[in-house]
Amino acid sequence: MLQAADVSFGYRDELVVRNASVEVADDGFVGIIGPNGSGKTTLLRLLAGTRAPGSGRVTLDGVPLTSLTRTAVARRMAVVPQETQLAFEYSVLEVVLMGRYPHLGAFAVEGPSDIAVARHALESTGTLDLQDRAFSTLSGGEKQRVIIAAALAQLTADDPAIVVQPFRAATILLLDEPTAALDLKYQLSVAALLRTLHRGRRLAVVVSTHDLNFAASLCTSLVMLKKGQVMASGPVDEVLTPDRIRELYEVDAEVVRHPLTGNLTVTPLGTGARP
């Protein structure tokens, strides 16, 4: 279980995240939602341990992240940033193999088992045929899936015997706005991929997004952020109500269960004035 308890973080004297608490169960699928600038990315960084909270603490199975080594954290938790730009040209396979870093000694090189893990990760994200392409030549959707593959390679245990089996310890995948730059088709394919990974492996998922329908279709629980504070959190049905949406976005919206998908669907109606 990944847990942030009462964490705050700020730059200079302005707090970006204020007294936020988030729980991610081992089989959780948590969405962090809120408008632009509400602190979603920062909260994700606090959960990932790339920023240390000014107050409060983040724990993984009860152990503070700050008392774990970077490699120990990396074997349990991987992050897919909003956008990945490489400083130099690397092939797709090379990028995915970088995910093996926490499993290798200081001077070790990737062996056949690491390459097998990387190929398997590419296969499960549907990008195996891209493995020899230069990463910079991929489309936004392809890059996103390759980075997810790198994250999976990172979270796969280093024992070659369990390459194709579910992960041993519960692992956590954190994604920052995974669909922000993608067109509809890729949005759906990333959503389907995340759903498959969540179900197929013991993989907890945390995803930050401003797309309420995307969050409602995937997540089991939501954390609503407003100006760095948790406005509401809990199961999707409880959090995603017209009142809360009005409070968060200052937008009137209708929330209904879609007859075909069975997911809650948010339809914005207008700003302020009732129809």
Place this chain on the structure above:
Amino acid sequence: MRPIQRRLGSTLALFGGLAAAAIVLGPLAGSTSISLGNVVDRSMPFEQNVDAQIFFVARLPRTLAGAMVGAMLASAGVVFQGLLRNPLATPFTLGVSAGAALGAMLAITFGASLAWLGLPLAPLASFAGSMCAVAVVYLLAGARHRGLSTNVLLLAGVTMNAFFSALILFVQYFADFAETFRILRWLMGDLDISSYQPLVTALPLVIVSFAIFAWLARPLNLLSLGTDAAETRGLDVTRAQRAAFFSASLATGAAVSVGGPVGFIGIIVPHLVRLLVGSDHRIVLPASALFGAAFLIACDAVARTIMAPLELPVGVITALIGGPFFLWLLVRRA
């Protein structure tokens, strides 16, 4: 993709061969022509073998100095580029070479009184100078989370070079007339070396920096993803950045103490190497070191023969090649 071990093996064979060939052929070039056949002729005692004496005593130290300086500056370039995520970063463009030059000059001008300490004074002072310059770069790079934009990098480099040049001129003011000419040549980047002593003196710095480079290769790959992404992959980013700044300064210091601030090696060599072998630093670093050695020896051979019997400082040749190359890269990126 072939496994890394085999790619490394073939790359080392290729560039190692190139460097070895340069070291053997380099001393043959010069105003007096000598033949390799005579050099290795064992039937003649060494004292009477003029060709062997020219080869081993007069020219080989200079060639080996070229190899060392070229290797250090090229690999320091690779490290700065990976660290700052900017392909235009080099010891020369960042002003680190100028800092090292100032340090070395201070040691040469005022260091005689400290010589009794038995320390390798010039390389250490040179290293201290490069560390000063690097500290400024470190602050500019925002210490940690930001990279260094090309604009900031170039402006900072221009400023640092101007600043250190002013201090160098100031120090030079204290040097006597005869020394001034020698210093001027050295400041252009000159391998005018006729003994093995400067090489031996700089060797400890070379060994330490290469040891750190070997560890740095994989962290530099991860840093290409960005510092946050590297950290979530399990890299201790702060430690890697410090190791990179330290070792690149060390390498620059060692190189400058031997050959002066030779320019553009750190940008020409890594770029050509990446075109040939890709971007994996585990291959780029050793390949750049070897190719840098071969490249500088070749440039020096040109510098020694193009206006024979006059010998140009090698920095003139590297700048004539490197200046246009740098502009081409800048235009291509823009």
